[in-house]
Amino acid sequence: MLGDLVTRYLVLLFGYAFPAFECFRSVEKNKVDVEEIKFWCQYWIIIALVTVCERIGDVFLSWLPMYGEVKLAFFIYLWYPKTKGTGFIYETMLRPFVTRHETDIERKLQEMKAKGWDFAIYYWHNCTELGQTKFFDALQYFMSQSGKSTNSKTKKSNGYEPSAPPLPVPSPNEWPSMAMHKSKNRKRS
Missing domain, CATH: 1.20.5 (Single alpha-helices involved in coiled-coils or other helix-helix interfaces)
Incomplete structure (x- = not known):
């Protein structure tokens, strides 16, 4: 796990960051070297092709042992000053194929x-x-929720819920009389 993480960062560093910086330096030199610009353009063409193929074939390739390490070695081979593999791969493999099928x-x-x-x-x-x-x-949901909150505010202020049925009002015969209430108080004392 840790080796895979380290390999990924090294691929990012040596496969993308360092070559991008070198390409930037080549472009920004006061004296532009056409061969150097051509080399870095060829490098990025190969890297783009490898990235596209890798995305398509990742299911078949990523499980191979030391896949990340081989990829890292390939990237370094492409730009390393002693090997300059970019020119070889571009001229012998990529260019003939693309020109034939352009x-x-x-x-x-x-x-x-x-x-x-x-x-x-x-x-x-x-x-x-x-x-x-x-x-x-x-x-619409929030509007219906705000309508419910308005009803609950009405309930709190009036003391009743508008959607609940009204309580039955007792008839005058069912009301307790004061005399009855006084007689209960006398019995207690």
Whole structure:
């Protein structure tokens, strides 16, 4: 567990942070070296491709022993000054493949872009419609709760609950008389 955590941070550091800083330094130099800029652009193209493939194939790859360590070693191989693996992988594998299939890749990406846009619009519409419905349901619920609290305030101030049936009023024959009350007091004393 701890080794996996350390490996992840090292991949972040040596696979993304350090190369990003080196790319920044190359771009910001007063004297721009085209070869160095080309190298870092090739590096980021390879990293983007690896990241996309990794997201798709993560189910099949992540369980392999030392997967994180191999990935870290690959990232360092790509930019390490003595190996400069970026140029080798780009020139021997990536460039020939992409140039051979460039039109198919572009067509597929355009189709996916259009489908993705339609998908985003569809879900945006459904989410806003659902959100609006839920908002008005919540508003209606709170309004009904405030109506109940108004009724409870009326109950507290008047001493009765308006929704409860009224108590029966006794007839005058059922009222106790004062004479009866006085006779009870005499018997006690």
